[in-house]
Amino acid sequence: MKEVPSKYVFLIEDSKDIQNLIQHFFLGEGYKVESADDGEEALEKLRSLPELPDLILLDLMMPKMDGFQFRLEQEKDSKLAEIPVVVMTADVNAAEQANRMGVRGHLCKPFTVDSLLETAAKYCQ
């Protein structure tokens, strides 16, 4: 089988359950998925990756480094700044706040797998 250019999602989410579920789902849909538990771990991993993801799915309320701080750090890093980010949050106010920080969109928890797939498909081509 001919290798298609991989669809690659990077997931930053502190809830292990949600992380595993999304990962499991994307793998089933033929995506490549990497994940991190918080902003700090995500930066570390992203900087060491040989290949950059097509999309970052970012939770906002996280320990150590939250979604907002991660965005600030990402913007500073010219290598990572261009990766589109979609936030996942339970807090509508936080989503609006994040929209002002230049993210591409937001998924309000609890979201549907269809919206997840749609979002991923939009940025991973």
Added chain:
Amino acid sequence: MTTGYTISTARENDYSQFRTAAKVFLAITFLIGALALVGWVFDIPLLKSFVHGWIPMPAITALGFILAAISLLLQTDPNRKHFFYHLAQAIGYILFALGAFTFLEYFSDLHFIFLNRMALPTAINFVLIGFSIIVFDVEYKNNFRPSQILSLLAALLPAQALIAYSYGFENLEGKGVYFFAIQMGRPSALAWLCLALGSLVARPDKGILRPFTFDRDLSATWRYTLFMALTIPSVFGFLFSFGYRKGFYDPVFGFSLFAMTCIFLMTSIVWRSATHTWRVRLGQLQAEDSIKQALKLRDEFLSIASHELKTPLTSLSLQAQISKFNLLKENPQLMSKEQLLEFLNAMDKQVLRLAQLVEDMVDISRIDCGRFSPVFKKTDLTKMLHDVTEQLAPQAKAAGCEVIVNISENLIGLWDTYRIEQILINLLTNAFKYGSKKPVHIHVLKKNDRAVISVMDFGIGIAKENQERIFYRFERAVSAKGITGLGLGLYIVKKILDSHHGAISVESQLASGSKFTIELPLLPETALSQSSIKDGNYERSS
């Protein structure tokens, strides 16, 4: 939330007291006018002048007083009928005309009124009061009521006359600077003063009277101040003139004494009012602060609650959706039996977590409504600890914390089993959460008929300044980020202990761990009398 001060606006019955006062003032005016008029009709000189030697009150003035008093009595009721309103207005126009024409008579050769002419100051006052009645309920912006100003002006001359009379001034010729004061007899001056005051107080909740009536607490203070400002100079002026006439002192010295007394007394009274106003304002500011604090706490709680509830909901929803999604594809590789079982287990866990969160919230609402009464049962502490540690074993394992239990004596207490279990679960869950993967120690001992249970971890610890705060609702020592839970746990723990007459304390140091110690009376005698006992496990002779 406690509020230090609530603004209390005067109730209707408070205003009704003022309206009654207005009616009394107006009745006095009516009576004076009526007596003088009777004197004229039946030609009784004493009734015309009230005291032998005083100037008789002209019949037209007496009639004017009667009409003005009737008109203002009609105005006193704010919900008066339309007819009475128009009648009162009509009288106002008549009085205004009466005063105005008399005024013209004084300065021309014209004669409009064929009765003994009233005094010039009286004519001016009828113009003022007549106008005041005509515009009685007219109000401009900033609560400005022309009627009140007119009534105040009408009070000036009679007040001056009354004070002058009371100081011993005698009506002689009415020349020069005494012209105004002495042309108004004592009964007229009193009638005028009552009429003007009645007109003012008839609308206690309006215009310039508002600050003196709007609030039960503050307004009373300022009414007192106003009363003193009116009476102190009058009374001490009287004493001054009395002393002067008796030749007790030199007039200049006497006047300086009068001035100093007024300054001293008025300053004390103003200081008293200012202090009271300041205290009330301080209370308000504190109340505002606690409201702001409560609102902030509520917003934070909503944000945390929404995060805490939606995380397991998201997980549940994803599990259900992915299972469905993959099952529909009928690809056994995507959804094996094991996978499905794993999902179902995880879903079960999330449901329990949600139930716990909901339970916490319900507990809080129970506490808030005062419906938090324990049901006491014989409880074996050793067995309970065993059950709890067993129940929490998976969590302990996940947190990497070994649980070490040390029970010095087997204790049996009369407690609400479910609630005490809740306390232990709470303290242990906290120890796992903040315990940095280090062992958690539980010690149980007996001290003076009390069970002393301590739960000790070696984790992140709690800063000194936060050690009290953690027992409040919606509070946690570390910021909300990353630590799950509603911040209600220790608050609920404290409330349960309160209901058992128990206590909780914490010893902690940052980065070296925390030790929570609870003390529970084994037989909460005092608690028993207030709460129900179930299962007949404890028989208590009353």
